[in-house]
Amino acid sequence: MKKVLYITTVSRTINAFLVPHIEMLLDEGYEVDVATCIDKPINDKLIKRNIKIFNIPFARNPLHRGNLKAFKELIKIQKKEQYDIIHVHTPVASVFGRLLKLRYPKLKTIYTAHGYHFLKGGPKIGWLAYYPIEKVMARFTDVTITINQEDYDITVNKLKPKKTYLMNGVGLDLSHYKILPKEDNLKKRQELGLEEDDFVIIMIAELNENKNQIQLIKAMELLKDRYPNIKALLVGEGHKLSELQQEVSQRGLQNQIQFLGFRSDINELINASNIGVLLSYREGLPRNLMELMACEKQVVVTDIRGCRDIVCDDTVGKIVKVGDYLQTASCLEFYYLNQNNKTWDECLVDKYSIKNILEDLMAVY
Template sequence: MKILLFANTDWYLFNFRRSLAEALRSAGHEILLISPSGPYGERLQDLGFRWLPAPMDRRSLNPLRETALLLWLWRLVRKENVDLVHGFTIKCAIYGSLAARLARVPARVNAVAGMGYVFTSQQPLARLLRPIVRLLMRLALDGEDARLILQNPDDVSLFEQARLIQPGRVRLIPGSGVDCSRFVPSAATRCDIDSGPFRVVLPARLLWDKGIAEYVQAARLLRAEGLPVEFLLAGAPDVGNPASVPLPAIQGWVEEGVLQWLGHVEDMPALFQSVHVAVLPSYREGLPKGLIEAAACALPVITTDVPGCRTVVTHIVDGLLIPARDARALAQAVKQLIEDRELREKLGAAARKKVLEEFDERIVVEKTMGVYAELLQPAPTEYAHESK
């Protein structure tokens, strides 16, 4: 069986779907990965995967360019004789699925992690595009030979209310999973950092709707109180997203001394093992992988009571939930954890347990392959996890 995985960045394929690709390959299937060109494409090829650069501009609204992309995808899936196309994020889901329908590909699977810029932003362009995208989603995502994977119950309800797809064709799978043998707590490191300043990290792409402004303001509030706390920002601007935080703004915060910007961090387990708390004051998520990775390292997490985030955290059980767009509530939650080490340890232990039970990548991969099995026979064999 030949399976095509299509994402809007090679970074996403490498970091979020590599385990799925490895499992499918181990089960004897032929895998084709496509995304816009980038440095991670070569890394995927080094792992023995076949990866092709797609002529895709994530921000393009040019009808000719978008039509050319659709035609390129249609020709590709016909030439490759693909059995199943799996698209990730809204644009890839729509274009990949439309191309698959036109080419009469037997099965289509789409994974939408959150509703994206068009549905979350109130900017005029996003509001103008919304009805067009809704129409395209109805055309692309539905059908007896299609399944839609969503990451949280709020998005399932939203899609059902919008009548974008028949409810029986929706599957709820929590994110892309986390390698719990790599993201682990480190008691030795935790003892070491307790003697220094309290360290908080926000791990995410630098988008305004991740709550970056509120994070900065919370850092200012606690700094004004004279508390020994360091705010770290781990991630890079996403220039392909209209909500990307401008680089001068980030540099200004660093010069102000309000936070430390780490940029892209390759070794996230080591980072999580060097801090006390992970924070994500997002406005809406599919399922935030950075929070799950932090929780797997037994970190207490602070996040907002919004779709996606509240799937990861139950308030006072395995983390703290705060209102969205509320810097003072964020500052107060951080202060609470600074002052209560026992609570930090309790929340961190519960967070690790929850990840092992619900978000381990083995669970996610098995469920995803189960969706493939609904559409195609013979079914892919069960995922056999190998420690990395």
């Protein structure tokens, strides 16, 4: 029986993306445990499978002294448990997890890169700070799994671990995202104070600098006088909430933009909307776009890796430059004026399904 240790910086990564992966390995006869800093209780599905959970004091800052203590804990765990494979995710955990190879050279290491902190056209600081680390750590990596074409090319051509795979993300359970009846959508709109003839844009993203909600806010300001029934729902929490609320107030958009915070009714909110947007500076392979596609909603996204992989043609959506709120407003106007001309290929989202991703992951193992 092969023993596997999943290592992430924080437990919310396990809960958000990796539970089906671990369940599959358990079903296939692997023994799987988890090492992570527990910021959220581990999903009950894994607790019921009686896996071992090691609470490791990772800090998100890679230079934080607490990470040295975390590394020492990992060494103790590996010495006792003798895992055959470690599978690391997220930047800090991926570094210290792979460094176990210094002590245990026979240990096999799998690294899923959810989106490097350096990218083509990105800030130089990302290349200066993170690229050298990834270049060194590739020496301690048996397999790197990438989730977008740009990261795959960089990994193969520049980082050069032993093996590299390109997978279509971490998997989306398509059964959770269904097209709902019009009556349900109208009820949700009423709940949100929206009218039946409102044109609703939804943005599902943490409220932080990278997700760039301000680009949507500026675009909405350009449209508000001509099209007052274009509305936007911003779903997510984050430290920029008060700043963004102030921007909305100063631009007189209180009637156009709602901040909904954390929501558990994402499928219903998507169905009640007309289109989605994601205007980030950096992404890996954004799952929120897959969620929108699963409900046959077109999107407006920024011209960055990950978004380019998903928005492969005009049937999926339109691509705008980062920071270009004029172009963004133009695309939103286009969809508002062409609401009845949507075409959709139902097969587009299938490659992101959790079923297909698990098959690919099992092949890697």
